[in-house]
Amino acid sequence: MGRAPCCDKDNVKKGPWAPEEDATLKAYIEEHGTGGNWIALPQKIGLKRCGKSCRLRWLNYLRPNIKHGGFSEEEDRIICSLYVSIGSRWSIIAAQLPGRTDNDIKNYWNTRLKKKLLGKQRKEQISRRKLQMKKGRSPLDIPSSIVVSGNDNNNSQDPYWPELPVMPPVPYTNQEPCFVNDHASIRKLLVKLGGRFSSDDNGSQSINMVTHFPTHTSIDLQASSQDNQKLIASSNVCSSSMFLNSQYNILPILEGQSGTFTSVFEEMCYSTNPQKLNGMEFLYGEMRELNTSGSSSVITSGDSMDWLEMSSLISSTTTSNVMNSSDYQRSLQQGVLLQDCSNDEDFNHRVQ
DNA sequence: AAAGCGTACAACCGCCAAGAA
């Protein structure tokens, strides 16, 4: 037995909304509000629509101050960066972009942004890499100490080897805060993202959460803060630059492995184990294909995107205070956040 | 001119979590 439907589907109109329906819904909500009950609302105002449909119509289209289309470069960067950070949490991403709806952003990502990021550069890089492959360089010759690098690194002199996965700084750096010396902020976000607090034997708080990071990956976040609070985030959501940009040391637990976050991320990018890459395919794209199948590889990942493309787009920002690669590496090593994140409350407010 | 195809966007579906009963 499935659950009862939220409305009588036989007596409910589907499909595009007529202007009269829009006007009715808008007028009522503007005057009375939703009344806290979307299911009852359509009956109240005589609309033959499902309550959920009304809610969606209001939130995505009729609500005041909604922006449609015309995404700016800055918005592109924010979307990309947050997508890398938290995955397809469209509502959270939308919270960073005033006037944008999650549906809008989701559509924009799926139909345009992904393709925009792929584009011409992708083809050039693929052909370059293939050319280099034919010259006999093996992608398995990964140096043992790979330098985390950005656009200004030595890798740029070597068109063959893709940049290592550089966790891009989240771009709400200028106006938008991140987390510095503010465990409450992190807790809030983690909880918002699905985490739960508990206490360990020592009485210190910890967070256990399910994240969007690769399904089989666990990440421990241990606060190096003065209050010795210990944050443990095991799993899928809290991957990423948000925390890399914080003062937290990231101790990966990847199927029993140990190492730095960077090394685990490298492992994922270069891994041939599909489980480790689950959900992150867009990050490595043909880079992995080249790794695994050599020069005979056929590029098939039409919709996927590798980290190089993603990170280069994101890091091509004109924003002045975006971390450069060496700074970034240093921040990873030292656990020091380089960005000005003094305006924390704003972000918290938006996350809520 | 029309059929075929691709793209963009609106809307729907189904699952899950929170809170009320």
Added chain:
DNA sequence: TTTCTTGGCGGTTGTACGCTT
């Protein structure tokens, strides 16, 4: 404590429109 209702979310589908052949 359990069950039910509702809101919220992400994934998917439907459809209108424009472009190409």
